[in-house]
Amino acid sequence: MERSDFGKMGYGCKHYRRRCMIRAPCCNEIFGCRHCHNEVTNMLNSPSDRHDLVRFDVKQVVCLVCDAEQPVARVCTNCGVNMGEYFCEICKFYDDDSDKGQFHCDDCGICRVGGRENFFHCKKCGSCYSLSLRDNHSCVENSMRNHCPICYEYLFDSLKDTNVMKCGHTIHHECFHEMIKFQKFSCPICSKSAMDMTLIWKRLDEEIEATAMPEDYRHKKVWILCNDCNDTTEVFFHIMGQKCHHCNSYNTRTIAPPVLPQE
């Protein structure tokens, strides 16, 4: 075995491959990693005992090769093993699977995965976004410092992939797809269309064209408020949907007719 592979086999926890455990600064116990800690402490019976480990506060680690407890560092001071191929001194984070492309973003203040070259930090949204979103998304102040509108997990340091919807609000990738699966195409936060709907609206145009309303309803008109452009207009009622004539969206809701001021 190569010297650099020393101790690399079969260590770590179910979250990370590495050669150390951490001493939790909050409860002074040893855990595989902070997720191992959080899984245990968030199962505690008494809600007041439940807590998350603050990664930056970790001071001590235990080498898994020689069991020596010591201050956080990449290399074990006792046996000399490299405790993690990737090591972040700020996050006290070790991981051998460097294929994940870990990098520390100074603006986020935490380590992220996916390769530094594939991301930029959007200061307004408050997080690292994929390069494909550069100059290509609606910025929402601190969008990522929020909870996923579907599952309510905090998004900023979530381990799951996140999508930026057309409106700029953010949601887990898998929660977004769950939402689409249930034919819900609007943002749960602001009700604007969550993605480009051009094709879907076109199909709806055709279906409505082909489905005449019964004579009794054919001349019925309703007032609508468009969720996408906020325009209020009066349009013909149709069972399949009301189209905003300002932006062509069917993401509208019927409202009571506006009360016009007296002359």
Ligand SMILES: [Zn+2]
């Ligand atoms: Zn773990």
Ligand SMILES: [Zn+2]
């Ligand atoms: Zn050691």
Ligand SMILES: [Zn+2]
């Ligand atoms: Zn870091």
Ligand SMILES: [Zn+2]
């Ligand atoms: Zn960042």
Ligand SMILES: [Zn+2]
């Ligand atoms: Zn942004």
Ligand SMILES: [Zn+2]
């Ligand atoms: Zn979610």
Ligand SMILES: [Zn+2]
């Ligand atoms: Zn939104």
Ligand SMILES: [Zn+2]
């Ligand atoms: Zn509209």
